[in-house]
Amino acid sequence: DQQVKQNSPSLSVQEGRISILNCDYTNSMFDYFLWYKKYPAEGPTFLISISSIKDKNEDGRFTVFLNKSAKHLSLHIVPSQPGDSAVYFCAANVAGTYKYIFGTGTRLKVLA
Amino acid sequence: DVKVTQSSRYLVKRTGEKVFLECVQDMDHENMFWYRQDPGLGLRLIYFSYDVKMKEKGDIPEGYSVSREKKERFSLILESASTNQTSMYLCASNLGQVGNEQFFGPGTRLTVL
Numbered sequence: 606d607q608q609v610k611q612n613s614p615s616l617s618v619q620e621g622r623i624s625i626l627n628c629d630y631t632n633s634m635f636d637y638f639l640w641y642k643k644y645p646a647e648g649p650t651f652l653i654s655i656s657s658i659k660d661k662n663e664d665g666r667f668t669v670f671l672n673k674s675a676k677h678l679s680l681h682i683v684p685s686q687p688g689d690s691a692v693y694f695c696a697a698n699v700a701g702t703y704k705y706i707f708g709t710g711t712r713l714k715v716l717a
Numbered sequence: 718d719v720k721v722t723q724s725s726r727y728l729v730k731r732t733g734e735k736v737f738l739e740c741v742q743d744m745d746h747e748n749m750f751w752y753r754q755d756p757g758l759g760l761r762l763i764y765f766s767y768d769v770k771m772k773e774k775g776d777i778p779e780g781y782s783v784s785r786e787k788k789e790r791f792s793l794i795l796e797s798a799s800t801n802q803t804s805m806y807l808c809a810s811n812l813g814q815v816g817n818e819q820f821f822g823p824g825t826r827l828t829v830l
Contacts, residue, residue: 611759637816648721648807648821649760656816694759698816703748703767704775705819709759 608632609697611708619716624682626711628695631676635697635706640669640680643692643710652693653680685715720744721822723808729828736795738825740808746820747813749791751775751783753804754824760807766791767813798829 610629618624628638636657641649655662655669655678662669668681682689695708724739742749748767752760752775762775764783772783780802784792791810795802805826809819 609759614757639816639818641821646726646823648809648823649819650821651818654816654818696760701815703765703811703813703815704762704773705750706762706776707752707760709757 607709609695609706609708611693611695611711613711614709615712615714617714617716618685620687621684624680624685624689624713624715626680626682626693626695626713628678628680628708629676630678630697632697632699632706633676634700636700637698638669638671638678639696639698639705640667641694641696642689643694649694682713685713687715687717689713690715721808721810721820723806723822723825725825726823727826727828729830730795730798731830732799734795734798734829736798736827736829738793738795738806738808738827740791740793740810740822741789742791742810742820743789744810744820745788746810747788748811749785750809750811750819751781751791751793752807752809753777754807755804763793798827800829803827803829 639654640652643649750765751763766785808822
């Protein structure tokens with residue numbers, strides 16, 4: 606039972622355009638959502654997070670949107686750069702615990 | 718900068734061997750985690766620890782055990798390695814507050830023959 610889903614395994618975007626990565630969840634007991642980026646042969650690195658009481662959080666080129674009624678979050682990268690090419694994971698923190706559930710990842714390729 | 722290190726980048730073991738994967742963090746984090754990453758399955762939590770000598774099972778603890786004798790060190794143990802434990806193993810740590818970002822090590826690619 607995949608509680609956090611990333612339904613697009615891959616995405617290709619032209620340099621300079623917007624990249625939109627999506628994540629859906631089924632559990633209403635998540636209180637924080639996080640996005641990580643992973644390059645090959647490296648561990649994931651944290652990008653941006655959002656609390657379940659907010660609907661938007663922005664940090665430079667990265668913006669995360671949360672739609673609680675739809676149980677959907679998205680990561681927008683504007684403008685996309687070739688260095689953004691990586692696998693992106695969304696993760697959800699189970700409320701009141703230290704436990705995180707990760708999605709299956711989306712491989713983003715930014716074309717120069 | 719937070720640093721999480723893992724004892725090996727690549728490891729090859731035989732079926733039935735006992736395998737130890739070590740993880741050390743240098744930022745005095747309360748929480749430490751072990752995940753495995755497999756294609757199409759993302760990161761799955763094996764075990765985590767929120768304090769020395771404290772541990773909780775994650776989603777896939779079968780075939781694994783853990784040890785946390787010191788705050789900075791969290792070990793994953795495969796008592797009798799099997800081929801279906803061939804995977805990328807990732808260690809992470811974070812502060813003891815809910816919702817905090819995790820800091821990951823570089824991973825250990827374990828192959829069990």
